[in-house]
Amino acid sequence: MSGFSPATVSRALRGLPGVSASTRLAVEEAAQQLGYFPSPSAAALTTGRTNAIGLIAPWVSRWFFSAVIEGVQEVLTEQGYDLLLYPVGLTGDRRARGLDTRSLAKRVDGLLALNVPLADPSVISLHELRVPVVTIGTAVQGMSGVLVDNVEVGRQATQHLLDLGHRRIAFLGDDLDEFNAFEVAGDRHRGYDLALRSAGVEPDPTLSHRTGFSIDGGEAAFHRLLSQLGDGWEMPTAIFAVCDEVAMGIMYAIREHDLRVPTDLSVVGVDGHDFAYLFDLTTVSQPVRDQGRIAARLLLEQINTRPPRPPSVVSVGSNLIRRASSGPVPRRLTTGASDAIGPSNRRGPATDGPVSPAGARREKPADSTTTPVPRVAASSGHPEQQ
Amino acid sequence: MSGFSPATVSRALRGLPGVSASTRLAVEEAAQQLGYFPSPSAAALTTGRTNAIGLIAPWVSRWFFSAVIEGVQEVLTEQGYDLLLYPVGLTGDRRARGLDTRSLAKRVDGLLALNVPLADPSVISLHELRVPVVTIGTAVQGMSGVLVDNVEVGRQATQHLLDLGHRRIAFLGDDLDEFNAFEVAGDRHRGYDLALRSAGVEPDPTLSHRTGFSIDGGEAAFHRLLSQLGDGWEMPTAIFAVCDEVAMGIMYAIREHDLRVPTDLSVVGVDGHDFAYLFDLTTVSQPVRDQGRIAARLLLEQINTRPPRPPSVVSVGSNLIRRASSGPVPRRLTTGASDAIGPSNRRGPATDGPVSPAGARREKPADSTTTPVPRVAASSGHPEQQ
């Protein structure tokens, strides 16, 4: 017992003004000794603030998501906020599609929505929420968000392949049927179209296939792509994959067809996955943990600023990491490559040439380093960086 | 307004007995219409239960961890519990090492400790906690837990290599200096020693190196391993990696040395990582999501049972998935393989032989399927399965 009134203890422990130094010290000591810790529930009840923020995401075990979460967690921990994780139904798995927004509002002071298809109201109606929301990976009208410019990402990847001389470039990455609401794939596809057209190439619809964002999706799409062989259909010489996981699936499938990268086909992915260098995968990397950090800061700022600022959207940069999975156009185009080609045909390692190309041979981007200055796309200026 | 007293509303909404059907209906309807939702904080204040559980883990972006979290989340969501995520300092990253246990106790009804080195009191002293704890991945005296038998895992992996005829087998996977408290690596190493000895092979200390659990660690350890070349030191013909990520790093390093898998070296990992098949990696898989599910159920049961049951430890099974990264002992042992070998030496794809071996060519274990019946190692019988 410090011998002080609850009011004084409360003030002292929270560092509020109006407490003498000696009192504060005594209180802190007593608290320490008694192992006293204020009840968050009781505090929340009076103040209306829970000191927790929620994060809703369709997955947690995909690299992109868990990496973002780490970034978020870093900032929240540092600021004394707790992190609540909410799953939200997306794919095949039957999760609680409904996620009660009213319950959310009372549990957290703010919400981070990570690649959630907010346009689809069946999933969640965040607008009804009474707490600030910051989206990550997608942008929603009237809400703050942090994301990469996916059209630009698509353009960069495709342009890289064009620069290498490729003209027949496939895009494997369209969304699976259900989620047109989720615009990432659509934007990257658009960037692909743009780059092609401004190079004078008309996109060939037979070169685009659905994948979702999984390894399996990439692998299956590649098989579907090749199933078009014959009938005068011409093989692409390069493939742009909507994300690194899909690219990995594609590379696996390529090996299954006894083709080689980049000798027969070049492959480019997106994300800057931690594992990408293991595959010598060329990728358009985006700062992943940083997006988590930035979003968390944006949200806390929005929570703690009176009056609330208008929503702002932070766009982070992306940049190409060149590795050995992309190379020049093969000489012998469309050698009728098919399942028929026997193993005797193989002469080199799966990835041709030196294990890695000069220079960028093994770029493992330190997350924050690769981020060009995030530029604020909307009104209020947030120098949100590190 | 339903026109009923708060008490009745409370009872009705929580489905307690002693409320007429008509009243319940009226209340529910009114609540629905008003968008009313009971405040968790207020409820927590009176009942002392928060309806949330906390999960502490050193990382979230490593596959094993995020996969476990998904399993946990599945069960919690289904049971109406919230999930709080707490980082706990482990590696280089400077996280809050201290993680205040008293604050935790008031925020959650129970705690899941995922591969947390509880033996090291500097990290966290869970015993002081006033809430039930279930550990995952490690066992602690007097606490419930779910884990794989890591000695057995080490034995299985090593035995597989012995069966293939290998006698000179390296173990890359010892813990980095700081965390001897974290027994996973130690146990797997012990299993390795056991298997070797019962095959009449005395473990060679020059074949064991520290890696931690990262790709980088694996890569670096392999380089260190090979740096022992000369001086009559004999190359191993196979490597047992403490986890799949380490194995991937090793395979990358092997490629850097212009050696081939499994022609020059066999590699076996542990975990059954989602990506393992992409590398044709032989691995001792463990049910990961299942461990999360089981732990969550165990915890909820512990929370909701009066009087509390004695702690129980669930041991889940592991099983070998054979792929192309492990093969018979190479004929030409120790061809003085070193960095000096030029690229001209390469004749085949990184992974020799058919892309995948017969049969198990591409086993992607459905998590729950690979789990042999979890057997309860301790007292109380928990049929915790699916």
Add this chain to the structure above:
DNA sequence: CTGTTAGCGCTTTCAC
């Protein structure tokens, strides 16, 4: 079956 009464542990006026 339903309503009334306390009180959970804090924070916040408002006095002193």
Add this chain to the structure above:
DNA sequence: GTGAAAGCGCTAACAG
């Protein structure tokens, strides 16, 4: 600079 009192929104115990 400190304390007293009221109340946040619920639930539990007891009446009726």
